[in-house]
Amino acid sequence: MGAKLLCLFLASALIAYYIYTPIPEDVEEPWKVMLITASFRAMGHLAEVADRLGMMHYMDALMLLTAAEYVAPTSDENITVTDTEFSNVAVRLYLPRRASDGLRRAVIYFHGGGWCVGDAGMKSYDHLTRWTSNMLNAVVVSVNYRLAPKYRFPVQFEDVYSVTKFFLQSSVLSQYGVDPDRICVAGDSAGGNLAAAVAQQLLKDSEVKTKLKVQALVYPALQTLDMNLPSYQENEYKPILPKLLMVKFWSEYFTSDSSLREAMASNRHVPVESSHLFHFVNWSNLLPEELKKDCVYTSPTYGSSELAQKYPGFLDTRAAPLLASDAQLRGLPLTYILTCEHDVLRDDGVMYAERLRAVGVSVTHDHAKDAFHGAMMFVSSPAELAVGHRLLKRYIEWLNDNL
Template structure:
């Protein structure tokens, strides 16, 4: 009897460890959020053990979450869905069935997943694209760009840029009945990073005659210079996107060299000769007072020049759009930025919104004080959350009004 009781107690402790996560008090549906975060925690722990034992790469295990959520391209009564290729890059294309009085709107969408995981066929992304296409009567191009660690930066950017540039050709827009004056690029998390970078490069590309009307960035990652922002500190142990996992995603984007990841963890990866770039990520000037709280800005600690020479990608605008100068920002379209209070990437989006506003760009900064990173992915059974549906509706409403 005593041994059975001991086993029960130990099993309860283990279960409590996985199920319990500190959930913000303002979150709705506490127990459902707790179970969701427990699932993420389990996969991350399994990934760490599998990699330590040499069984699988960390990202291969985490990718199983996406594999479990895959849905094939299936048309329904509202939208025709097909997998095809644009410029040799796989895309999932959503074409509304309902008639249109004129040319349609279009959204080119880039999924999240830290440039390492994710797929256009994941159920949340498929639902998001269907909902966007049907609600807005719009063509949606969801891009299945290649992923790290098999493919490193700038492959991911090159894939999404290639698709967008191809789609913006007048002949292609005409083929799908799209109004060239009503095209948007959008993305979440790493996809938001790619969308911001694509919008910047399109504004500088003399070969592109069609200009974007809007860009929509959902809790985007926008810089890798300062990985110790207040939002990184406050959400360091977030079960869905912790600071350590964010650093892992960033470093895997560029290389498997552990020295870069270790330097990023200690926030000592930027060389002194790049010190001028810190003005673009100086949160003491760019964050509102309520987000600074009791945090004190600390001047950067510089790292080895050798890392930047070997892996210059983390200083590249295509990876860190927040580093763009004001002259380049002035060329960007009307912008929607969603940030979540309980998110390591919160301050990236807030700082970009402030910089765009200062550059004269019309910006809608939608800050969700009760939300966490990736909340919009939870919009279907059995992981549907009220906060996910609410953020989705706000995003779609903005597109409907501005695109």
């Protein structure tokens, strides 16, 4: 009996140790957040084991969660939902059934997942885009772009850009009753990265006559140069997106070559000949004092030219929109940027907001001081959080007021 009690005690202690994660004091529902974080961490560990044993690629293992979360396109009394293709790219289309006084608004949405996982049909994304369509009485196009590791940059960008360009044709807008003056591109995390890149590319595309009214970037990933920003230092082990996972996503976007991941993790991946680009991500000039905390800016440590020559995508503005020049940022549409305090990507969004304002772009920077990466997706059982509902409400209200 004593041995059984000892085993039970040890097992309980190990489980408690595994589940326990320090949660910032200002985060609501800390125990629920802790359990969600432990679930994500467990999935990551299982994926790592599967990868090391040669059973499946790390990202393919993570995709099992995506598959488990998948919901079929289901129409309701308010929205007609169908899976179709635009320009040979899979999309989930949401068409309102309610009458409209005139032409409708439209949102083109790109899901998150580090360019490697995720799906427009996941429960959380289906809820978000269905809710957007219903609340705004808007046409919503949610894009299922192809993913790494099977497809590398720039395929993901090319997919979302192809869909956007197709949808912006006057004949397509007319077919769906969309007002050409009220169109938005939006996305979260890697999807926010893609939305920012699409908005920039549209400015240079003389074939596209329809202009975006707004872009909405939800905790976007925007730069590949500095993996040691204050937000990366402060939130290295924070919920949902620790630093090493973000580095893994970034490097996997371009290659499975571990040398790029290792160089990014140590912040030694940018060659000296690209040193001029650091001007665009110099957080000592672009972050407000309250976000610098106790961090001290140091000059970059440069890596060899070999990685940049083999994988030039990580220095491409289509992958890192924050590297665009001021001239390339002028003319961007009205912008919404949501950042979360406890997020490694926080400073990407903050710096982009600062740079856009500096060139005359109208920006609403919505900073959630009590939130972490991905929080807006946690709005349905069993991973439902009050902060998720609050951020979703703010995002929808901004779109309703500005689109």
